[in-house]
Amino acid sequence: MSKIIKYVIADILRNRIVIIYTLFLLASSLTVFSLEDNNSKGLLSLLNIILIVVPLVSIIFSTIYVYNSAEFIELLVSQPLKRKSIWLSIFTGLAASLSLAFLIGAGLPILIYQPSTIGITMLLSGIILSVIFVAIALLATVRTRDKAKGIGVAIMLWLYFSLLFDGFVLFLLFQFSDYPLEKAMIGISALNPIDLARILILLQLDVSAMMGYTGAVFKDFFGTCPGLLFSCVILLLWVGLPLWTSTRKFKSKDL
Numbered sequence: 001m002s003k004i005i006k007y008v009i010a011d012i013l014r015n016r017i018v019i020i021y022t023l024f025l026l027a028s029s030l031t032v033f034s035l036e037d038n039n040s041k042g043l044l045s046l047l048n049i050i051l052i053v054v055p056l057v058s059i060i061f062s063t064i065y066v067y068n069s070a071e072f073i074e075l076l077v078s079q080p081l082k083r084k085s086i087w088l089s090i091f092t093g094l095a096a097s098l099s100l101a102f103l104i105g106a107g108l109p110i111l112i113y114q115p116s117t118i119g120i121t122m123l124l125s126g127i128i129l130s131v132i133f134v135a136i137a138l139l140a141t142v143r144t145r146d147k148a149k150g151i152g153v154a155i156m157l158w159l160y161f162s163l164l165f166d167g168f169v170l171f172l173l174f175q176f177s178d179y180p181l182e183k184a185m186i187g188i189s190a191l192n193p194i195d196l197a198r199i200l201i202l203l204q205l206d207v208s209a210m211m212g213y214t215g216a217v218f219k220d221f222f223g224t225c226p227g228l229l230f231s232c233v234i235l236l237l238w239v240g241l242p243l244w245t246s247t248r249k250f251k252s253k254d255l
Contacts, residue, residue: 008093021057025105033113050126055133062094062137063154067147087250095131102126118204125197128235132193135242142246165192193238
């Protein structure tokens with residue numbers, strides 16, 4: 001299993017797309033911090049880049065990589081290896097490589113310019129989002145045999161989590177504006193890992209006052225130890241559930 005992980009990591013780290021992704025994050029991070037006179041404002045500007053680019057690259061690259069590695073996966077399956085070990089090795093290699101790319105591209109500037117609790121929170125959020133969307137990508141690929149359709153599903157999932165989900169939430173807020181939905185929003189936010197990461201970072205940046213009463217509710221809940229524990233458990237579930245489902249599907253899939 002460790003040999004497969006090392007091979008996948010070495011193969012991905014030599015990939016041009018991953019190198020360009022790392023350099024893009026590095027250039028964007030350094031530019032943002034250099035232009036802003038306040039490092040907190042720099043983090044806020046960098047937040048939008050991380051919440052859009054990191055999930056997009058993680059899900060699209062992972063999807064394409066698995067489809068392009070179909071022959072390699074078939075070769076591994078023909079060996080006396082457990083399918084579960086093969087699938088988990090591919091996931092670990094992808095997650096580790098993309099997390100390392102994020103750590104170098106965005107993590108180093110964050111640690112240099114803002115080595116605080118806020119910076120660490122953003123760093124951990126970027127890493128967990130990378131891992132989550134790798135797990136979602138594997139689930140999309142294992143359930144869709146056709147490459148073009150699989151990539152289309154991955155793009156639609158990214159659009160849903162990045163854009164459509166927020167529109168759906170705004171629709172609910174407008175439609176039921178006469179009802180107290182603030183506490184219900186805590187549960188709804190758990191349905192989207194990007195929104196959950198955004199809330200945690202914004203609360204650390206102390207801009208929850210700009211979010212009105214809803215922001216106060218979020219701060220009262222997510223700003224406490226039980227709230228942070230709830231957030232961590234939900235984010236880990238976003239990794240575990242798609243990975244567990246895709247592993248079960250891969251074990252019984254006819255290659």
